[in-house]
Amino acid sequence: MKTIKLTLALLAFAICMGSCAMILGIDKGVMMSVQKGMSQKEVSSILGKPDYRRFDHDVEEWEFVKNVADNAGWTTIIVSFIDGRVISMDSFRADAPPSPVAVYPSVEVNGNIPSRPHANIGNGMNERDFQSLYNKVKAKPFKDDQLDLLEAGIGNRGLSCKQCVRMMSIYRFDDDKLEVLKILAPNISDRENYDEIINALDFISSEEKARSILGIKK
Incomplete structure (x- = not known):
């Protein structure tokens, strides 16, 4: 009888622990099992259905918000696909909800280039929005398409010097980095950190x- 009671108690404990694991979401080992080249079906079997889905031409993104064991708070996981296969994955703490994405056309229908609105200067773009834009820009095969997407995607949102440097790092040569800077300069919020941008050039x-470009006087 004691053996039966002990077995039942252990079974109940195992069920309880399994339920707790479901509440917590996933552990880091599960998250790390997503690999480049996996199919969407394989990713779904690991992370489940995405909380958000978006696509732009050939690139499709799945976004998951998970409570990862051993992490303090929620974690956002963004998986990018081309032709149904994983090309990149990013994960970061989801401390704040995403802000609305404002997109402005780079060229109007009649061919005139509209003036960009002034940036809403404040804190830098939240990390989730920035990483999403970064991934989309980097995934474009041609520089002109990348820069057009960057100008449209940044809209009137502020960003930090550190984020500007990260976007510039998509390119190897200074001339290309400067083209990125011309687009992002009006949106930089922490002008006291301009040195980070200057130091990123060779x-x-x-x-x-x-x-x-930044309007720094000699």
Whole structure:
């Protein structure tokens, strides 16, 4: 009889622990099992159905919000696909809900280039929105398409110097980085950190051009 009671108690404990695991969501090992090249079906079997889904031309993104064991707070996981296969994954703490995404066209129907609205200067773009835009820009195969998407995607949202440097890092050469800076300069919120942008360039001549773009007086 004691053996039966002990067995039942252990079974109840196992069920309870399983239920707790379901409440917690997933553990880090499960999250780390997502690999480049996996199919959407394989990702679904690991992470379940996405909480959000978006796509832009050939790139599709699935966004999951999970309570990962051993992490303090919720974790956002973004998985990007091309042709139904994983090309990248990013995960980060989801401390705040995403802000609305404002998209402005780079060229109007009649061919005139509209003036961009002034950036809503404040804190930098939240990490989830920035990472989503970064992934989309980087996934474009041609630079002109990347820059068009960047200009449309940034809209009137503020961003930090650190985020600007990360976006510039998509490119290897200073001239390309400066083109990114021309687009993002009006939106930078922490102007006291301009040195981070200057230091991200390789040549003195490029640094001077960056100072001119940022309006830094000699």
